[in-house]
Amino acid sequence: MFVAIRDLRHAKGRFALMGAVVTLITMLVVLLSGLTAGLARGNTSAITDLPADHLVFSAPAEGQKLAFTESSITPSVQQEWASVDGVVSADPVRIAMTRASGSGSGSGSGSGRSAAVAVFAVPAGSALAPRVGTDRVVLSSKAAASLEVAAGDQIELTGQLVTVEAVSGDDEFSHAPVIWAATENAPSSGLTPGNATVIALTTTGGADLAAADQALGTRTLTVAESLSGIGSYTSENGSLQLMRVLLFAISALVIGAFFTVWTVQRSGEIAILKAVGASTGYLLKDALGQALALLAIGTALGTAAASAIGAAIRAFAGTAVPFVLALPTLLFPSAVMILLGLVGAAVSLRTVTSVDPLTALGSAR
Amino acid sequence: MTLHIDDVTLTYPDGEQRLTALDHVSLTAEPGTLTAIVGPSGSGKSSLLAVAATLITPDSGRVLLNGRDLAQLSRTETAKARREGIGIVFQTSNLLASLTALDQLLVIAHIAGRDIDAARIQAMDLLGAVGLVPQADKRPSQLSGGQRQRVTIARGLMNQPSLLLVDEPTSALDRHRGEAVLDLLRELTTDRNLTTVMVTHDHEHLATADAVIELTDGRIATLADGDAVEPGVVAIASTR
Ligand SMILES: Nc1ncnc2c1ncn2[C@@H]1O[C@H](COP(=O)(O)OP(=O)(O)OP(=O)(O)O)[C@@H](O)[C@H]1O
Ligand SMILES: [Mg+2]
Numbered sequence: 001m002f003v004a005i006r007d008l009r010h011a012k013g014r015f016a017l018m019g020a021v022v023t024l025i026t027m028l029v030v031l032l033s034g035l036t037a038g039l040a041r042g043n044t045s046a047i048t049d050l051p052a053d054h055l056v057f058s059a060p061a062e063g064q065k066l067a068f069t070e071s072s073i074t075p076s077v078q079q080e081w082a083s084v085d086g087v088v089s090a091d092p093v094r095i096a097m098t099r100a101s102g103s104g105s106g107s108g109s110g111s112g113r114s115a116a117v118a119v120f121a122v123p124a125g126s127a128l129a130p131r132v133g134t135d136r137v138v139l140s141s142k143a144a145a146s147l148e149v150a151a152g153d154q155i156e157l158t159g160q161l162v163t164v165e166a167v168s169g170d171d172e173f174s175h176a177p178v179i180w181a182a183t184e185n186a187p188s189s190g191l192t193p194g195n196a197t198v199i200a201l202t203t204t205g206g207a208d209l210a211a212a213d214q215a216l217g218t219r220t221l222t223v224a225e226s227l228s229g230i231g232s233y234t235s236e237n238g239s240l241q242l243m244r245v246l247l248f249a250i251s252a253l254v255i256g257a258f259f260t261v262w263t264v265q266r267s268g269e270i271a272i273l274k275a276v277g278a279s280t281g282y283l284l285k286d287a288l289g290q291a292l293a294l295l296a297i298g299t300a301l302g303t304a305a306a307s308a309i310g311a312a313i314r315a316f317a318g319t320a321v322p323f324v325l326a327l328p329t330l331l332f333p334s335a336v337m338i339l340l341g342l343v344g345a346a347v348s349l350r351t352v353t354s355v356d357p358l359t360a361l362g363s364a365r
Numbered sequence: 366m367t368l369h370i371d372d373v374t375l376t377y378p379d380g381e382q383r384l385t386a387l388d389h390v391s392l393t394a395e396p397g398t399l400t401a402i403v404g405p406s407g408s409g410k411s412s413l414l415a416v417a418a419t420l421i422t423p424d425s426g427r428v429l430l431n432g433r434d435l436a437q438l439s440r441t442e443t444a445k446a447r448r449e450g451i452g453i454v455f456q457t458s459n460l461l462a463s464l465t466a467l468d469q470l471l472v473i474a475h476i477a478g479r480d481i482d483a484a485r486i487q488a489m490d491l492l493g494a495v496g497l498v499p500q501a502d503k504r505p506s507q508l509s510g511g512q513r514q515r516v517t518i519a520r521g522l523m524n525q526p527s528l529l530l531v532d533e534p535t536s537a538l539d540r541h542r543g544e545a546v547l548d549l550l551r552e553l554t555t556d557r558n559l560t561t562v563m564v565t566h567d568h569e570h571l572a573t574a575d576a577v578i579e580l581t582d583g584r585i586a587t588l589a590d591g592d593a594v595e596p597g598v599v600a601i602a603s604t605r
Pocket of ligand 2: 410411412532
């Protein structure tokens with residue numbers, strides 16, 4: 001790194017420009033990652049937070065994709081799943097999107113607020129939501145906030161008045177805050193009464209889920225796999241991931257182009273170093289070290305700036321902006337940036353290896 | 366180390382044909398001697414140095430350094446040979462733009478994996494020998510042409526070579542500096558038992574040389590063997 005460091009210092013302007021590009025792209029990628037994770041949470045947290053390892057869906061019809069909106073499991077299948085070998089617990093959940101309104105508190109003054117919510121209905125006493133009972137619901141904090149109600153208040157859920165037993169958790173499903181309710185209070189729309197949307201399973205390793213699926217006409221997925229059954233999640237996530245991949249590709253290309261031009265420009269100096277005995281390994285280490293230094297500084301600044309912006313979003317917009325500021329959403333994009341940047345810079349290494357030290361004799365500088 | 370160039374022929378691609386830069390050239394240079402190479406422009410002087418410096422592999426012939434044939438070495442091995450035993454002073458001062466005069470010398474030590482702090486003393490000594498201590502922290506763009514050339518000479522000595530190849534070291538220097546540089550080369554050659562081969566245009570330099578070789582069109586026109594030859598004789602011989 002003897003020459004690399006001195007080059008960085010000497011050609012400050014050029015490297016600062018390139019560093020700024022790396023910084024900005026990193027910032028974009030990190031912000032986009034935070035937003036992607038935030039949106040994903042808003043779509044899926046109610047599912048990922050379920051105390052389960054697998055979800056059972058009804059098998060989709062030929063040529064149809066598996067979806068929460070299409071799945072319907074009859075009570076008999078629900079019961080049979082509970083007795084499958086290796087299944088520790090099988091808790092049916094009936095999911096429905098509907099509207100709820102804060103229709104009045106104990107004092108009788110209704111907030112009148114209404115909001116779109118995701119109702120997760122379970123049999124009273126279900127392990128998934130133990131505090132739920134007939135006419136007693138549990139609201140996620142966001143549901144409580146948008147309906148402007150608190151524990152003890154009443155809300156109207158599909159024509160029925162129910163009491164808010166508790167406000168707990170911040171689960172969301174398909175961008176709607178979750179209300180846990182008893183099956184009797186579930187919206188009757190859509191599913192046949194008594195049917196569940198999915199069964200949340202906890203299993204031991206030995207469970208033969210495929211055989212049970214075959215026998216019962218169901219399709220069992222891990223919780224992570226089941227997220228693809230949330231339509232709004234797959235479409236959003238797909239386009240956001242595509243943007244991220246494009247940004248990564250752009251950064252690799254830009255960095256590759258920069259280092260290629262830079263290396264060609266200093267091929268005369270590379271020839272001199274070779275002529276005085278520098279091995280190719282020495283020169284490659286020098287060149288890659290330079291790229292790594294530039295990338296490390298650029299991504300560090302970009303990540304710092306993005307987390308500052310993320311923290312500001314948190315402070316001023318609260319939960320209104322779906323944005324997750326966590327170590328994985330910060331470090332993963334930075335690591336990928338550095339890695340792809342190095343891949344880009346590696347393209348220029350071909351020039352380093354191909355320079356003929358003989359040219360050092362002729363070139364004047 | 367004895368340099369022994371044995372029947373070397375070197376051609377460069379020249380359109381469809383090949384241009385013969387060296388045509389069956391042989392010479393021997395012993396440790397502690399200064400060999401001068403003279404000849405008109407384009408006669409192959411720099412090419413001969415490039416062959417001796419392992420920077421180019423000849424079409425045929427052998428380049429023996431202490432009995433080892435450099436023409437048979439791989440790229441990695443020639444780099445090692447240059448790093449460890451060969452000092453090269455280019456015809457045009459070939460310096461790295463981002464390095465100070467001192468760093469131009471230190472990078473040689475760094476390439477060889479030597480301790481930089483220990484090398485600093487040696488580098489300052491060499492800069493002192495070429496009269497450049499005040500310019501140690503200057504970059505090439507801040508140095509005059511002659512100063513750059515002197516840095517190049519000091520750099521060529523930095524790896525404590527046993528074979529020193531110098532291409533017109535005084536072309537950008539005034540008479541006084543030129544003589545000083547020549548005296549330095551002469552002194553180093555004797556003191557450190559260097560095998561020095563120097564290309565020059567300046568016939569006054571021939572007086573200090575132990576042997577003079579004249580190249581014309583890639584062929585050796587006159588081979589004057591050092592010990593027996595008086596400077597005057599060489600001058601006559603080289604002009605024929
Ligand atoms: N890399 C090269 N490719 C093709 N031809 C070359 C190359 N280097 C030198 N030549 C040719 O080889 C011949 C010898 O060149 P060389 O540089 O050895 O001459 P020289 O004696 O050092 O000349 P000068 O005194 O001008 O430095 C010249 O005709 C030159 O044009
Ligand atoms: Mg020449």
